[in-house]
Amino acid sequence: MKLNTYILAQSLSFPVENHSRSNIFYRPLEYCMIWTPDIALHMECIYILYASELSGLKLPEGQISLICIGKPEPDGRHDEADILYVPSYLSREIILAHISELFRRYSDYEIYLKQFCLNGKSYRDLEQRLFDVFQMPILVLGEFHEVLMLSQEGSRFYRSQLFRSADTDFLPEQLEQALCSLRPDKEGFCQGITAEQIPFLSYSIERPNLNTQIILLDLCQRLSLRERILLHHLGPYILKYREFFYVNRYQNFQKFHSEITRYLNNYDDQAECPESILKIRKKIGWSEKDQLICIIIHSNIFQASSDYIVPTIQLLADHTFILDSGRNIYLCNLTQAGIGQKDLTNTLTAALEKTLYIAGISSEFTVFSNFPAYVLQAKAALEMGYRLDYIKRVYHYQDYVCDYLIRHGAYSLPLSSVLPEGIKDILEYDRSHHTEYYPTLVSYSRHDMKLKDTAGDLKIHTSTLKYRLQKIKTMLKMDIYEPDNKLYLGIIFFLLESPS
Known part of the structure; x- marks a missing residue:
């Protein structure tokens, strides 16, 4: 009945x-x-x-x-x-x-949900509507247990504070572990109680490209069937919103994005990465060995948002973190996307071919916290690439770094942005293994790539020098005999030897 x-x-x-x-x-x-x-x-x-x-x-x-x-x-x-x-x-x-x-309350709620994605409202615009229907605090979580919205009312505010940490977008670890340990019933509902003795009901909505969890806090009475239906139908509307506005799975970290903006605006070589930013890599499941790359998309014709371009590229949709939507800065995980830089270039070129947008791409890197240096690389590629070759749509930092440094000066970029990953790898290898590959590269370059002169300068046998050079070429991933790369290495040697 x-x-x-x-x-x-x-x-x-x-x-x-x-x-x-x-x-x-x-x-x-x-x-x-x-x-x-x-x-x-x-x-x-x-x-x-x-x-x-x-x-x-x-x-x-x-x-x-x-x-x-x-x-x-x-x-x-x-x-x-x-x-x-x-x-x-x-x-x-x-x-x-x-x-x-x-009937009126439910009708208003359903009408609002149908207009939700069409009117471009944010998740947080749903909070009061949810509270009107369910009459209790309600928490909506994303795929990584980040808090999308948290409705609250007057005297209950002190309780709902327990469910959102002050310096992160995610649930406190204790509550997250409690949620993961619950077993859903046949309709997908889980009922539990927090360490603070607050009863709650959790409901998971799983769809393609969507994994959302809804938690009703301070649950004092059994949910009606109609309320369960409304909870169930909330998921498809959130999915429609995400698809309509091309919101990808990493775009909901509100506090993280504010930290990112502050870090980018105040970045220099001595700046320490905030702890909340360092935690995000582990939270989203990106490995320390994943190859990352920065992309900036821009239009020199008009100032308009290009947020839709990268997330709508199917190859990148689930593997691109939007660092700054206002300035169209993206961080792409090439390893998880299963592509290389060449595939990325072809994909972006095809996507931008019939638009008024151009893209700058940094070199690849693995240390997540170093991304501001590679944002500067992408900016440099965008500026110099468009100046020298305006017909192209995608510009790589490696192709224009020498032109940029000659035009703006060797000190125009932080050292971390100028150094290629290969040089960083060689310096780190020398430090940890007590080798001398970097001095070998400097000597070989300054002796015009002559084996005999370099071996004499280093006081080593020619066969030893050949072994070192083979190892250096493997780590450097650069043709050291190409004229532009010779110039690039010369600038790097100058900067590394500079007292400042």
Whole structure:
């Protein structure tokens, strides 16, 4: 029976034909009215009448919903109807007003959800609507247990603070572990209690490209069927919003993005990366060995947002972190995307070919916290590439670094942005293994790549020099005989030897 003792707790639904009663996919009832003898009965309506009027009532085929005031008569049998008996002190008008208010509330909520993605509203615009319907704090989590929204009301604020840490976008670890340990029932709901003895109900919505968890806090009574339906339908609307505005899986970290902006604006070689930024790599599942790359997309024709370009490229959609949507700065994980820099270039070129946008790409790197240096690389590639070759759509830092440094000066970029990854690897290898590969590279370059002169300068055998050079070429990943690369190495040697 769907109209049971929870009717006043807002359970107003009946099963669609051919659906079992245990299924939570129910079609909602549409309206309520006071019954009179001249009214025909319809399945979409709830009828209010006195129990004494029920005995003479002929019910049509199909399930009819009735609210009867008073006690049922002993010989009255209406097994085919769904009947709720309420105390006789309730008037028909009181019941009608209450149920009509429930219908209005649910109708407003569903209309709002349908307009949610079309009007470009953020997740947080849903918070008050959710509280209006469920009358309790509600927490919506993303794929990585980041807090998308947290509705709260007056005196309950102190409690809801327990569910959001002050310096991060994610749940406290203790609550996250409690959620992971719960087992859902057949409808996907998990009920538990926090360490602070606050009861809650968790519901997971899993769809392609969407993994959302909804938590009702301070749960004091059983959820009605209608509320469960509304929770279930919240997921598809969030998915529509994400698809319509091309929100990818890393775009919901509000506090993280504010830290990123502050770090980018104040970056220099001596700047320490905030702890909250260092934690994010582990949280999103990016390995320390993953190859990363920075991308900046820009238009020199007009100032317009290009947020939609990278997330809509299928190859990059789930592997690109939007560092700064206002300036269109992206951090792409090439390893998880399963592509190399050449594939990335081809993909971006095809995507930008018929647009007014151009892209600058940094060199590859692995240390997540160093991304500001590679953002500067992408900016340099964008500026110098467009100046020298405006027909192209994608510009690589390696192709324009010498031109940029000659035009702006050797000190125009931080040293961490100028040094290629190969030089950093050689310096780190020398430090950890007590070798002398970097001095060997400097000497070989300054002796015009002559083996005999270099071996004499280093006082080593030629065969030893050849072995070192082979190792250096493997780590450097650069053709040291190419004229532009010779110039580039010369600038690097100068900067590394400079006292400043």
